[in-house]
Amino acid sequence: MTGRNKLKARIKAGETVAAAWLDLGSPDVAELLVHAGWDVIVVDCEHGAAGLEDGFNLIRAVEAAGGEAILRVPDASEAVLKRALDRGARSLMVPMVHSAQMAQGVADCCLYPPRGQRGYAAPIVRASGFGAIPDFARERAHEELLLMVQIEHVDAVSEIPAIAAIDGIDMVFVGPNDLAASMGYLERMDTPEVLDVVNKAEELTLQGGLSLGTVLWPNRNYRDLQQAGYRLIVGPCDVAMLANAAREARAACLDMLR
Structure with missing residues (x-):
């Protein structure tokens, strides 16, 4: 919580925010993406190359370049969540939350008492500016936290x-x-059965007053997802962008040399 969470404010204001994945774990790539116009970056410590400690430094790289970072933690354990928050992650994405009981545990780990059970070390952590924010635990920590749970199972x-x-x-x-996979339709997200479940998830989320987020689908573009009510859409991944550019450059090279 080293500054105000502009991303949370944008989403609360009704904006649909597009983000990019950072999976290579490189601070140079993090800066490159921000300078290329991707002002929100998801630092992926679940499937990406970076471990949690490296992920915190990637947040610094994103913020130093002028962007906003979301940290996808590797799991929902108390130790991981507490450390991520203490180290200054303002926006957390927690994978594989399969039940309300698990979601309650996530929230408890992220909120100070009496709202939760987050361990107290506010005066010495980066999140409070190492004690420079005196009201951090009482007010700022909760106001500035953007907490996302991933629904990935039917x-x-x-x-x-x-x-x-x-x-x-x-x-x-x-x-x-992952939702499709849990129904037996891995990589077949557009089957009617999967779409029905996704539509139900969208409906229940909006009815409950929560914001909606997702990845960019192969057959659902940004406009489609925005119209469905999504306020965070995580699109391209640095790995795919580099790989695709490398393939295109190599194909162009071979065409000229034939």
Whole structure:
């Protein structure tokens, strides 16, 4: 919480925000993406190359370049969440939240008492500017936290109304491929059965007053997702952008040399 969470304010104001994935774990790539116009970057410590400690330095790189960072933590354990928050992550994405009970545990770990059970070390952590923000634990920590839970299993969809009632949860982030996989349709997100479940997740989330987030789908573009009510859409990944550019450059080279 080293500064005001502009991303949370943008989403609360109704803006649909587009972000990019940072999976290579490179601070240079982080800066490059921000300077290329991607002002919101998801630092991926679940599937990406960076471990949690490296992820904190990637947040610094994003912020130094003028962007806003979301940290996708590797899991929902108390130790991981507490450390991520103490080290200054303002926006957290928590993967594989399959139940309201699990979501409650996530929120409890992220909120100070009496709202939760987050361990107290406010005067010495980066989140408070190493004590420079005197009201951090009482006010700023909760005001500036953007907490997202990923719904990635069919069984979690029916839990969304209960999740929406949990203090501290701001967004349901739909993971369509894992959701499809849990139904036996891995990499077949556009099957009618999967679409019905996703539509239900969208409906329940909006009814519950939470914001919606997701990844960019192969057959659902930014406008489609915006019209469906999504306020965070995470699109291109640095790995894919580099790989695609490398393939295109190599194909162009071979065409000229034939």
